[in-house]
Amino acid sequence: MSSTQDMQGAPVAKATMMIRRPAAEVFAAFVDPAITTKFWFSRGSEPLRPGGTAQWFWDWYGVSANVKVLDFEPGARLRIEWGDTGEMTTAEWTFTALSPERTYVRVVESGFRGDDKAVVARALGSTEGFNLVLAGAKAWLEHGIQLALVPDHFPEDARHLG
Template structure:
Protein backbone atom coordinates (compact mmCIF):
# COMPACT_ATOMS: atom_id res chain seq x y z
CA UNK A 1 0.00 0.00 0.00
CA UNK A 2 1.41 3.37 -1.00
CA UNK A 3 2.09 5.81 1.80
CA UNK A 4 -0.81 8.13 0.91
CA UNK A 5 -3.38 5.37 0.33
CA UNK A 6 -5.72 4.69 3.19
CA UNK A 7 -7.63 1.42 3.53
CA UNK A 8 -11.25 1.37 2.45
CA UNK A 9 -14.10 -1.10 2.38
CA UNK A 10 -15.84 -1.65 -0.96
CA UNK A 11 -18.80 -3.97 -1.49
CA UNK A 12 -21.06 -4.42 -4.51
CA UNK A 13 -24.25 -6.41 -5.02
CA UNK A 14 -26.98 -6.81 -7.62
CA UNK A 15 -30.42 -6.54 -6.08
CA UNK A 16 -33.38 -7.46 -8.27
CA UNK A 17 -35.45 -4.51 -7.11
CA UNK A 18 -35.89 -0.95 -8.38
CA UNK A 19 -33.45 1.72 -7.21
CA UNK A 20 -36.34 3.44 -5.42
CA UNK A 21 -36.74 0.43 -3.09
CA UNK A 22 -32.99 0.12 -2.46
CA UNK A 23 -32.62 3.86 -1.81
CA UNK A 24 -35.63 3.87 0.49
CA UNK A 25 -34.28 0.94 2.47
CA UNK A 26 -31.32 3.04 3.65
CA UNK A 27 -33.42 6.15 4.35
CA UNK A 28 -36.58 4.79 6.03
CA UNK A 29 -36.15 3.79 9.71
CA UNK A 30 -38.89 1.13 9.43
CA UNK A 31 -37.08 -0.64 6.58
CA UNK A 32 -33.63 -0.24 8.16
CA UNK A 33 -34.98 -2.12 11.18
CA UNK A 34 -35.91 -5.08 8.96
CA UNK A 35 -32.37 -5.84 7.77
CA UNK A 36 -29.67 -3.78 9.52
CA UNK A 37 -30.60 -1.80 12.61
CA UNK A 38 -32.60 -2.27 15.77
CA UNK A 39 -33.85 1.30 15.37
CA UNK A 40 -33.23 4.66 13.76
CA UNK A 41 -34.45 7.93 15.28
CA UNK A 42 -35.40 9.50 11.94
CA UNK A 43 -34.94 9.19 8.19
CA UNK A 44 -31.60 10.33 6.76
CA UNK A 45 -31.70 13.99 5.75
CA UNK A 46 -28.72 16.06 4.66
CA UNK A 47 -27.09 17.84 7.59
CA UNK A 48 -29.33 16.30 10.26
CA UNK A 49 -27.78 13.77 12.66
CA UNK A 50 -29.78 10.63 13.39
CA UNK A 51 -29.32 8.02 16.08
CA UNK A 52 -28.86 4.45 14.92
CA UNK A 53 -28.94 1.44 17.22
CA UNK A 54 -27.45 -1.68 15.71
CA UNK A 55 -28.48 -5.25 16.42
CA UNK A 56 -25.36 -5.71 18.57
CA UNK A 57 -26.37 -4.71 22.08
CA UNK A 58 -24.96 -1.27 22.92
CA UNK A 59 -23.65 -0.57 19.40
CA UNK A 60 -24.76 2.85 18.18
CA UNK A 61 -23.84 5.42 15.55
CA UNK A 62 -24.78 8.99 14.80
CA UNK A 63 -24.54 9.39 11.03
CA UNK A 64 -25.05 12.73 9.33
CA UNK A 65 -26.07 12.54 5.68
CA UNK A 66 -23.84 14.68 3.48
CA UNK A 67 -25.47 13.99 0.12
CA UNK A 68 -28.72 12.38 -1.03
CA UNK A 69 -29.62 12.05 -4.70
CA UNK A 70 -32.94 10.21 -4.87
CA UNK A 71 -32.55 6.67 -6.24
CA UNK A 72 -28.87 7.27 -7.14
CA UNK A 73 -26.60 8.21 -4.24
CA UNK A 74 -26.47 8.27 -0.43
CA UNK A 75 -23.51 9.57 1.57
CA UNK A 76 -22.94 10.09 5.26
CA UNK A 77 -20.19 10.63 7.78
CA UNK A 78 -19.96 8.84 11.09
CA UNK A 79 -17.35 7.72 13.61
CA UNK A 80 -15.95 5.21 11.08
CA UNK A 81 -15.22 7.83 8.42
CA UNK A 82 -17.50 8.27 5.45
CA UNK A 83 -19.88 6.01 3.57
CA UNK A 84 -20.96 6.42 -0.04
CA UNK A 85 -23.66 4.28 -1.62
CA UNK A 86 -24.11 4.42 -5.38
CA UNK A 87 -27.09 2.88 -7.16
CA UNK A 88 -27.34 2.15 -10.88
CA UNK A 89 -29.85 0.27 -13.02
CA UNK A 90 -28.51 -3.13 -14.03
CA UNK A 91 -30.14 -6.17 -15.64
CA UNK A 92 -33.65 -5.36 -14.44
CA UNK A 93 -32.50 -4.53 -10.93
CA UNK A 94 -30.11 -2.24 -9.11
CA UNK A 95 -26.34 -2.50 -8.79
CA UNK A 96 -25.36 -1.14 -5.39
CA UNK A 97 -21.83 -0.17 -4.39
CA UNK A 98 -20.91 0.79 -0.83
CA UNK A 99 -17.58 2.45 -0.05
CA UNK A 100 -16.58 3.12 3.55
CA UNK A 101 -13.31 5.02 4.04
CA UNK A 102 -11.54 7.51 6.27
CA UNK A 103 -11.18 5.16 9.22
CA UNK A 104 -9.54 6.68 12.31
CA UNK A 105 -6.39 5.40 13.98
CA UNK A 106 -3.01 4.14 12.88
CA UNK A 107 -2.42 2.05 9.76
CA UNK A 108 -3.11 -1.27 11.51
CA UNK A 109 -6.34 0.02 13.07
CA UNK A 110 -7.46 1.35 9.68
CA UNK A 111 -6.78 -1.98 7.96
CA UNK A 112 -8.71 -3.87 10.64
CA UNK A 113 -11.60 -1.40 10.42
CA UNK A 114 -11.71 -1.70 6.61
CA UNK A 115 -11.78 -5.49 6.82
CA UNK A 116 -14.54 -5.43 9.43
CA UNK A 117 -16.53 -2.89 7.41
CA UNK A 118 -16.16 -4.99 4.24
CA UNK A 119 -17.52 -8.04 6.06
CA UNK A 120 -20.28 -6.01 7.71
CA UNK A 121 -21.51 -4.27 4.57
CA UNK A 122 -21.37 -7.56 2.66
CA UNK A 123 -23.70 -9.13 5.22
CA UNK A 124 -25.95 -6.05 5.23
CA UNK A 125 -26.27 -6.05 1.42
CA UNK A 126 -26.96 -9.79 1.32
CA UNK A 127 -29.70 -9.38 3.92
CA UNK A 128 -31.12 -6.38 2.03
CA UNK A 129 -31.09 -8.38 -1.22
CA UNK A 130 -33.04 -11.18 0.44
CA UNK A 131 -35.52 -8.74 2.00
CA UNK A 132 -36.23 -6.85 -1.22
CA UNK A 133 -36.34 -9.93 -3.45
CA UNK A 134 -38.34 -12.24 -1.18
CA UNK A 135 -40.12 -9.89 1.21
CA UNK A 136 -38.35 -11.36 4.26
CA UNK A 137 -34.98 -10.80 5.90
CA UNK A 138 -32.78 -13.88 6.08
CA UNK A 139 -31.65 -12.75 9.54
CA UNK A 140 -28.02 -12.53 8.39
CA UNK A 141 -27.26 -9.28 10.19
CA UNK A 142 -28.99 -10.50 13.34
CA UNK A 143 -26.98 -13.77 13.23
CA UNK A 144 -23.71 -11.85 12.92
CA UNK A 145 -24.76 -9.62 15.83
CA UNK A 146 -25.29 -12.74 17.95
CA UNK A 147 -21.76 -13.94 17.17
CA UNK A 148 -20.27 -10.54 18.02
CA UNK A 149 -22.13 -10.45 21.34
CA UNK A 150 -21.06 -14.02 22.19
CA UNK A 151 -17.39 -13.09 21.66
CA UNK A 152 -17.49 -10.14 24.07
Protein backbone atom coordinates in the same frame (compact mmCIF):
# COMPACT_ATOMS: atom_id res chain seq x y z
CA MET B 1 -5.20 2.53 -7.32
CA SER B 2 -6.42 -0.68 -5.74
CA SER B 3 -10.15 -1.16 -5.27
CA THR B 4 -9.44 -1.38 -1.53
CA GLN B 5 -7.56 1.92 -1.26
CA ASP B 6 -8.54 5.57 -1.57
CA MET B 7 -6.60 8.20 -3.52
CA GLN B 8 -4.06 8.55 -0.68
CA GLY B 9 -3.53 4.78 -0.51
CA ALA B 10 -5.44 4.34 2.76
CA PRO B 11 -7.54 1.17 3.08
CA VAL B 12 -11.27 1.49 2.37
CA ALA B 13 -14.21 -0.85 2.82
CA LYS B 14 -16.10 -1.78 -0.34
CA ALA B 15 -19.10 -3.98 -1.03
CA THR B 16 -21.36 -4.42 -4.07
CA MET B 17 -24.56 -6.27 -4.89
CA MET B 18 -27.16 -6.35 -7.62
CA ILE B 19 -30.69 -6.18 -6.18
CA ARG B 20 -33.71 -6.98 -8.34
CA ARG B 21 -35.76 -3.91 -7.41
CA PRO B 22 -36.02 -0.38 -8.85
CA ALA B 23 -33.28 2.04 -7.79
CA ALA B 24 -35.75 4.34 -5.99
CA GLU B 25 -36.99 1.43 -3.87
CA VAL B 26 -33.47 0.24 -3.00
CA PHE B 27 -32.44 3.80 -2.11
CA ALA B 28 -35.49 4.16 0.15
CA ALA B 29 -34.52 0.97 1.97
CA PHE B 30 -31.30 2.63 3.15
CA VAL B 31 -32.84 5.94 4.23
CA ASP B 32 -36.08 4.77 5.91
CA PRO B 33 -35.40 2.97 9.21
CA ALA B 34 -38.78 1.23 8.99
CA ILE B 35 -37.26 -0.72 6.08
CA THR B 36 -33.57 -0.71 7.07
CA THR B 37 -34.37 -2.45 10.37
CA LYS B 38 -35.44 -5.47 8.34
CA PHE B 39 -31.81 -6.13 7.33
CA TRP B 40 -29.30 -3.92 9.20
CA PHE B 41 -29.79 -2.07 12.48
CA SER B 42 -32.43 -2.61 15.17
CA ARG B 43 -33.82 0.95 15.14
CA GLY B 44 -33.19 4.44 13.80
CA SER B 45 -34.21 7.78 15.24
CA GLU B 46 -35.66 9.07 11.96
CA PRO B 47 -35.42 8.72 8.17
CA LEU B 48 -32.36 10.22 6.51
CA ARG B 49 -32.97 13.46 4.61
CA PRO B 50 -30.81 16.06 2.85
CA GLY B 51 -28.55 17.75 5.41
CA GLY B 52 -30.19 15.82 8.24
CA THR B 53 -28.89 13.85 11.18
CA ALA B 54 -30.06 10.65 12.79
CA GLN B 55 -28.94 7.97 15.18
CA TRP B 56 -28.84 4.27 14.37
CA PHE B 57 -28.93 1.57 17.08
CA TRP B 58 -27.79 -2.05 17.13
CA ASP B 59 -29.53 -2.96 20.39
CA TRP B 60 -28.34 -6.57 20.35
CA TYR B 61 -24.74 -5.25 20.55
CA GLY B 62 -25.44 -2.23 22.79
CA VAL B 63 -23.98 0.23 20.28
CA SER B 64 -25.21 3.18 18.24
CA ALA B 65 -23.87 5.54 15.59
CA ASN B 66 -24.49 9.19 14.90
CA VAL B 67 -25.27 9.84 11.25
CA LYS B 68 -24.92 13.09 9.31
CA VAL B 69 -26.16 13.21 5.71
CA LEU B 70 -23.59 14.86 3.42
CA ASP B 71 -25.14 14.09 0.00
CA PHE B 72 -28.67 12.87 -0.77
CA GLU B 73 -29.63 12.13 -4.38
CA PRO B 74 -32.84 10.03 -4.34
CA GLY B 75 -32.47 6.80 -6.26
CA ALA B 76 -28.84 7.51 -7.11
CA ARG B 77 -26.45 8.39 -4.26
CA LEU B 78 -26.25 8.68 -0.50
CA ARG B 79 -23.15 9.86 1.37
CA ILE B 80 -22.97 10.06 5.16
CA GLU B 81 -20.53 10.71 7.94
CA TRP B 82 -21.14 8.25 10.74
CA GLY B 83 -19.77 6.68 13.88
CA ASP B 84 -18.93 7.85 17.37
CA THR B 85 -17.46 11.26 18.14
CA GLY B 86 -13.78 11.10 17.18
CA GLU B 87 -14.28 7.90 15.19
CA MET B 88 -16.32 9.22 12.28
CA THR B 89 -15.91 7.74 8.81
CA THR B 90 -17.58 8.49 5.48
CA ALA B 91 -19.77 5.93 3.74
CA GLU B 92 -21.13 6.40 0.23
CA TRP B 93 -23.76 4.30 -1.51
CA THR B 94 -24.33 4.55 -5.24
CA PHE B 95 -27.43 3.04 -6.81
CA THR B 96 -27.07 2.34 -10.53
CA ALA B 97 -30.17 1.26 -12.43
CA LEU B 98 -29.14 -1.64 -14.68
CA SER B 99 -32.75 -1.90 -15.85
CA PRO B 100 -36.08 -0.65 -14.45
CA GLU B 101 -36.13 -3.62 -12.03
CA ARG B 102 -32.41 -4.16 -11.32
CA THR B 103 -30.14 -1.94 -9.24
CA TYR B 104 -26.40 -2.29 -8.71
CA VAL B 105 -25.52 -1.04 -5.22
CA ARG B 106 -21.97 -0.05 -4.32
CA VAL B 107 -20.94 1.10 -0.86
CA VAL B 108 -17.50 2.47 -0.01
CA GLU B 109 -16.44 3.53 3.46
CA SER B 110 -13.29 5.58 4.04
CA GLY B 111 -11.57 7.72 6.63
CA PHE B 112 -10.54 5.04 9.10
CA ARG B 113 -8.13 6.32 11.75
CA GLY B 114 -5.44 4.79 13.92
CA ASP B 115 -2.20 2.98 13.36
CA ASP B 116 -1.79 0.89 10.20
CA LYS B 117 -2.90 -2.34 11.88
CA ALA B 118 -6.04 -0.72 13.34
CA VAL B 119 -6.96 0.95 10.05
CA VAL B 120 -6.63 -2.31 8.11
CA ALA B 121 -8.64 -4.20 10.75
CA ARG B 122 -11.44 -1.62 10.67
CA ALA B 123 -11.55 -1.58 6.85
CA LEU B 124 -11.70 -5.38 6.70
CA GLY B 125 -14.38 -5.55 9.39
CA SER B 126 -16.45 -2.90 7.67
CA THR B 127 -16.12 -4.68 4.32
CA GLU B 128 -17.40 -7.86 5.96
CA GLY B 129 -20.25 -5.96 7.59
CA PHE B 130 -21.38 -4.17 4.45
CA ASN B 131 -21.41 -7.45 2.53
CA LEU B 132 -23.75 -8.89 5.17
CA VAL B 133 -25.93 -5.76 4.98
CA LEU B 134 -26.21 -5.92 1.18
CA ALA B 135 -27.00 -9.64 1.26
CA GLY B 136 -29.68 -8.99 3.89
CA ALA B 137 -31.09 -6.10 1.85
CA LYS B 138 -31.25 -8.33 -1.22
CA ALA B 139 -33.11 -11.08 0.69
CA TRP B 140 -35.58 -8.58 2.16
CA LEU B 141 -36.22 -6.51 -0.96
CA GLU B 142 -36.42 -9.40 -3.41
CA HIS B 143 -38.10 -12.07 -1.27
CA GLY B 144 -39.42 -10.46 1.92
CA ILE B 145 -37.14 -12.65 4.03
CA GLN B 146 -35.46 -11.29 7.16
CA LEU B 147 -32.23 -13.26 7.47
CA ALA B 148 -31.01 -11.57 10.69
CA LEU B 149 -27.46 -11.67 9.31
CA VAL B 150 -26.19 -8.74 11.40
CA PRO B 151 -27.40 -9.89 14.84
CA ASP B 152 -26.54 -13.54 14.10
CA HIS B 153 -23.02 -12.67 12.93
CA PHE B 154 -21.79 -12.30 16.49
CA PRO B 155 -24.47 -13.60 18.92
CA GLU B 156 -23.99 -12.94 22.61
CA ASP B 157 -23.68 -16.60 23.56
CA ALA B 158 -20.86 -17.12 21.02
CA ARG B 159 -18.80 -13.99 21.75
CA HIS B 160 -16.43 -15.93 24.00
CA LEU B 161 -15.45 -17.95 20.91
CA GLY B 162 -14.00 -14.73 19.45
